[in-house]
Amino acid sequence: METATAIKDLTEKVKSEHSKIQELTNEIHKVIVGQKYLIERLLISILGNGHILIEGVPGLAKTKSVKTLAEAVQTKFQRIQFTPDLLPADLIGTLVYNPKDGNFTTKKGPVFANIILADEINRAPSKVQSALLEAMQERQVTIGENTFKLEEPFLVLATQNPIEQEGTYPLPEAQVDRFMLKLKITYPNKKEEKEILELVTSGHEPKVNPVLTPQDIMRLRKLVEQIYVDEKVKDYILDLVFATRTPALYKLENLKSLIAYGASPRASIMLTTAAKAHAFLRGRAYVTPEDVKQIGMDVLRHRVLVTYEAEAEEMTSEDIITKIFDQIEVP
Numbered sequence: 001m002e003t004a005t006a007i008k009d010l011t012e013k014v015k016s017e018h019s020k021i022q023e024l025t026n027e028i029h030k031v032i033v034g035q036k037y038l039i040e041r042l043l044i045s046i047l048g049n050g051h052i053l054i055e056g057v058p059g060l061a062k063t064k065s066v067k068t069l070a071e072a073v074q075t076k077f078q079r080i081q082f083t084p085d086l087l088p089a090d091l092i093g094t095l096v097y098n099p100k101d102g103n104f105t106t107k108k109g110p111v112f113a114n115i116i117l118a119d120e121i122n123r124a125p126s127k128v129q130s131a132l133l134e135a136m137q138e139r140q141v142t143i144g145e146n147t148f149k150l151e152e153p154f155l156v157l158a159t160q161n162p163i164e165q166e167g168t169y170p171l172p173e174a175q176v177d178r179f180m181l182k183l184k185i186t187y188p189n190k191k192e193e194k195e196i197l198e199l200v201t202s203g204h205e206p207k208v209n210p211v212l213t214p215q216d217i218m219r220l221r222k223l224v225e226q227i228y229v230d231e232k233v234k235d236y237i238l239d240l241v242f243a244t245r246t247p248a249l250y251k252l253e254n255l256k257s258l259i260a261y262g263a264s265p266r267a268s269i270m271l272t273t274a275a276k277a278h279a280f281l282r283g284r285a286y287v288t289p290e291d292v293k294q295i296g297m298d299v300l301r302h303r304v305l306v307t308y309e310a311e312a313e314e315m316t317s318e319d320i321i322t323k324i325f326d327q328i329e330v331p
Contacts, residue, residue, distance in 0.1 A: 007228050010285035017223055018283045023211045027072045030206045032065050033199060034192035041183055041298060042069050042157070044277040046217060047224045050180025050270060051136055051156040053121075053171075053302065060185050061196075066117050066157050071208040073217055075114035075153065082124035088131035095144045106143050111135050114153055114214065121158040122168040129175055132156070136178050153217045173261075173305070180270045181295075182302035220280075227276040228286040232331035234272070236289055240296065241268045243324045244304050252327055255320055258310035263303040271299045289330045297321055 021043065028039050038054075042065060045052045054062055063079060070077030080091060093109035110116070111132070118132065135141050139150050158179070161168060176182075188196065199206075239250065245262030247255040275291040282291070297318065304317040 003228070007285050010226055010228065013223060014227075014280060014283060014285045017220060018280070020212060020216065021220070021281060024072055027208055027211050028065070028068050031068045031208055032061055033195040034188045035061055035065060035185075038062070038065055038183065038185055039069075040281060041181055042066065043281060044274055044295065045157075045180055046073070046153060046155055047220055047277040047280060048180060048270075048273040049153070049221055050273065051158070051178060053176065053179040053182040054157065054159045054185055055161075055182065056159070056185035057161075057187075060187070062157075062159050062185065063117055063119065066115060068208050070115040072210060073153075073212045073214065074210045075214055075217075076151075077115045077117070078110040078113035079117040079119060080110050081119050082121050082128065084123060084125065086124045086128050088127050091128055092131050092135070092141045093143050104144065106146060106148075108143075108148070109141075111141060112148070112150065114151060114155065116154075116156045118156055118158040120161060120168075122160040122171055125169060126172065129169075129172060133175050133178065136175075151214075153214055153221075176302050177264055177266055179302065180274060181298040183298055184301075224273075224277050224280050227279055227284075229272060229276065230286070230331075233275075233287050233289060233292065236328070236331050237268055237271050237275070237292055239328050240292070240300070240324060241265075241271065243328055244300065244321075247324070250324075250327060252324065255323060258307055258313070258315055258320055259304060260307045261305040263300055267300060267303045271296065274299055293325060293330075296325060 025039060025043070032039060041052060046069070056062065067077050067079075089109065091109050092111050093107050095104040096107045097104055121129075121132075135150060135154075136156050139152070139154055141148050141150060160171070187193075241263045243250040243252060244259060244267075247253065247259065271292065272287075274295045275287045278291040278295050279285070279287045300321050301317050304320055306315060306317055306320065310320070
C-alpha cells in the first residue's frame with residue numbers, strides 16, 4: 001500500500017515537471033527537423049547523467065542538435081575536433097610558466113564546459129582518449145599536481161565515423177563501456193529533408209529560447225532517480241544482461257559461440273537509469289518492460305562483443321541482442 005501511495009505522489013511530481021521537458025523538446029525542434037530519436041536520447045542522457053556515442057555519416061545535424069540543447073538549458077557548450085595530432089593538453093589544459101615570477105599558472109582546456117561534443121573521437125590516439133576517460137568517469141581533470149572538479153551537468157557526446165574509414169583508431173573497450181548509450185543515426189526521410197531544405201535556404205534562422213537552467217536539470221535528475229522500478233522489471237533487466245554472458249542458461253545455446261564478451265555490470269545500471277529517464281519522458285513515475293525494450297538496444301549494442309565466427313556469419317551485436325530480447329520472457 002505504501003508503494004502505491006508513493007507512486008501516486010511521485011506521479012503528481014512527474015506530471016508537474018513533465019511540461020518543462022515538453023517545452024524543451026519543442027524548443028529544440030524549432031531548429032532541428034526530425035531526428036526525434038536523437039533528441040529523445042540526448043534528453044535521456046542528460047537526465048540519466050550518462051554520455052552518448054553516436055555513429056553516423058557527416059551532415060546529420062549531430063553538432064547542431066547538441067549545440068541547440070546546450071543553448072536551451074543555458075549551459076556552456078564546447079566542440080572539440082579530434083585529430084591524430086591532438087594532445088591531452090589540447091583537451092584538458094596545461095601548466096604555463098611565467099618567467100617574471102617563476103611560477104606556473106593553470107590554463108584550462110575546452111573540456112571545462114557542461115556539454116562537450118567530441119567530434120570524430122576515433123581519430124585521436126589513446127593518450128587523448130585516456131585524458132577524456134578521467135573526465136567522463138571521475139567528473140574531474142588532473143593538470144600537473146592539481147585536480148579540478150568539472151561543473152555539473154557534464155555530458156560528453158562523442159561522434160565516430162564507421163570504423164572502416166581511413167585513419168581511425170578503434171576506441172578502447174573500457175572507454176566504450178563508459179558511454180551510457182550508443183546511437184546509430186540514419187538519413188532523414190524525403191519529407192523531413194524537404195523541411196530542412198526550406199528552413200536552411202530561407203535565410204531565416206530560428207532562435208532558441210532558454211527554457212531550463214542547469215539547476216533545473218539537477219532537480220529533474222533527482223526526480224528521475226526516484227522513479228519506481230518493480231522487482232519483476234529489475235529481474236527482467238538482469239536476465240537480459242546475464243543472457244549476454246551465459247546464453248545457454250536462457251535456452252540460447254546457439255549464441256554461445258557468437259559472443260566473445262557479454263555486457264558488464266555497468267550495463268545493468270545504465271539500462272535501469274535509462275529506462276527511468278525514458279519513463280519520465282513518457283510522463284510516468286514507474287518503469288515498464290516496454291521502457292526497457294525501447295532503450296535496450298542503445299544501452300547494449302556497444303557492450304556485447306562478437307566473435308570472429310559471428311563476423312564470418314555476418315552477425316552483428318544488434319542481431320544477437322534482438323535474439324535475446326525475443327527469447328527473454330517479458331514480465
